[in-house]
Amino acid sequence: MNIHRSDFLVIGAGISGAAAAAQLADGGTVTMIEMEERPGYHSTGRSAALYTPNYGPAIVRAVISASVEFYRDPPTGFTEHPIFSPRQALTFVGAGEEGRIDEFMQAATPATPMQEISPAHACELAPLLRREAVARAALDPHVMDMDAHAIHLGYLKMFKARGGNLATDQRIVGLDRSGGLWRATSAGGDVFEAPIMINAAGAWADEIGRMAGLAPIGLQPKRRTAIIIAGDPALTPHNMPAIDDGVTEAYVKPDAGKLMASLGDATPSPACDAQPEDIDMAMIVDWLERTSHLTVRRIEHSWAGLRSFVADDCPVVGFDPGSDGFFWLAGQGGYGIMLASALGRITSDLIRSGSISAALTDKGISESALSPARCQTAML
Numbered sequence: 001m002n003i004h005r006s007d008f009l010v011i012g013a014g015i016s017g018a019a020a021a022a023q024l025a026d027g028g029t030v031t032m033i034e035m036e037e038r039p040g041y042h043s044t045g046r047s048a049a050l051y052t053p054n055y056g057p058a059i060v061r062a063v064i065s066a067s068v069e070f071y072r073d074p075p076t077g078f079t080e081h082p083i084f085s086p087r088q089a090l091t092f093v094g095a096g097e098e099g100r101i102d103e104f105m106q107a108a109t110p111a112t113p114m115q116e117i118s119p120a121h122a123c124e125l126a127p128l129l130r131r132e133a134v135a136r137a138a139l140d141p142h143v144m145d146m147d148a149h150a151i152h153l154g155y156l157k158m159f160k161a162r163g164g165n166l167a168t169d170q171r172i173v174g175l176d177r178s179g180g181l182w183r184a185t186s187a188g189g190d191v192f193e194a195p196i197m198i199n200a201a202g203a204w205a206d207e208i209g210r211m212a213g214l215a216p217i218g219l220q221p222k223r224r225t226a227i228i229i230a231g232d233p234a235l236t237p238h239n240m241p242a243i244d245d246g247v248t249e250a251y252v253k254p255d256a257g258k259l260m261a262s263l264g265d266a267t268p269s270p271a272c273d274a275q276p277e278d279i280d281m282a283m284i285v286d287w288l289e290r291t292s293h294l295t296v297r298r299i300e301h302s303w304a305g306l307r308s309f310v311a312d313d314c315p316v317v318g319f320d321p322g323s324d325g326f327f328w329l330a331g332q333g334g335y336g337i338m339l340a341s342a343l344g345r346i347t348s349d350l351i352r353s354g355s356i357s358a359a360l361t362d363k364g365i366s367e368s369a370l371s372p373a374r375c376q377t378a379m380l
């Protein structure tokens with residue numbers, strides 16, 4: 001039996017675990033444990049990689065705005081290319097649903113306003129759209145493409161450069177605490193010990209909590225399916241905005257010379273290696289062919305991934321109130337790439353100093369809005 005001792009254990013090497021582990025490794029020994037052979041196999045490797053500042057509840061938007069500063073200007077060597085590239089997003093609604101555009105524009109954060117555009121202008125920006133499908137439209141000029149892989153890799157490199165230890169192919173199957181230490185035992189029998197443990201296990205976060213004997217946060221993974229199809233230079237120029245159907249939440253966007261499309265589905269699922277289902281792919285194609293001039297002859301690639309939410313759709317970041325040294329970093333929903341940088345800083349702040357730094361609280365981020373206690377109480 002191998003026993004590994006460090007100051008901090010991070011379970012899960014997706015983008016959330018990697019960002020937190022990189023921060024914690026600056027001044028402590030950290031072991032990050034991943035059950036797969038490579039980090040990023042689950043949700044982190046399956047996102048749409050969009051930066052959408054007008055998405056989600058107020059606390060989510062505040063954390064997104066705190067992450068942006070890092071993504072716009074990461075430290076030298078973090079990535080080789082800029083993390084953001086321009087995209088924009090165009091939301092359209094059909095006849096009878098016009099009022100929804102007012103709702104979207106009113107819900108936009110004042111710092112990132114949306115603007116109404118005419119249906120004719122919408123079809124000029126996105127020639128694939130059928131004119132009759134667009135009764136009203138609005139443009140969000142702040143939406144950008146994000147290089148999710150580069151962010152994840154950047155944090156893994158930072159973690160390694162700071163002396164962090166990544167243990168892959170180590171599924172944690174048992175947790176207990178004694179003598180002031182958490183002991184995490186892997187399926188292969190290795191033991192990892194530390195006084196503080198960070199639960200960044202994505203869709204499996206409640207399973208990890210249960211292993212530790214803690215109250216669940218009520219995490220619900222939801223499956224979302226996506227397909228890649230060929231574009232058409234006349235209908236889908238590479239600089240076309242991402243197109244959102246404001247009623248169904250389906251979307252399509254340029255993706256590395258192709259198009260990525262999704263129904264925006266959110267089907268409750270157990271924590272698992274999510275796979276695309278034929279019916280969901282057929283429905284994406286049906287939506288595309290009804291709302292656009294595209295004819296889908298072949299799906300070149302498809303995948304599904306899990307977005308995991310608690311009841312209020314806000315992330316869960318903080319020490320468990322019922323146990324020593326157990327820290328939750330979960331519930332990142334459909335925003336985890338955007339949130340990762342700031343949630344990593346919040347994790348490090350709370351663990352090292354017991355409070356969130358002023359630079360983050362000034363943005364409206366509070367400990368209570370993120371605390372696991374709010375979810376555990378709601379579950380009683």
Ligand SMILES: Cc1cc2nc3c(=O)[nH]c(=O)nc-3n(C[C@H](O)[C@H](O)[C@H](O)COP(=O)(O)OP(=O)(O)OC[C@H]3O[C@@H](n4cnc5c(N)ncnc54)[C@H](O)[C@@H]3O)c2cc1C
Nearest residue numbers: 012014015016035043044048050172202305335336337338
């Ligand atoms: C289709 C889709 C589109 C999305 N689009 C966007 C977007 O445009 N923008 C955005 O910001 N976000 C988006 N997201 C959300 C984003 O991908 C997630 O919020 C984010 O990746 C969550 O990261 P994570 O590190 O928390 O989870 P994960 O990446 O799932 O990482 C958790 C890790 O924990 C490991 N683990 C679990 N249990 C154990 C165990 N017992 N032992 C050891 N390791 C374990 C898993 O193997 C996994 O690698 C999208 C998600 C999907 C599915």
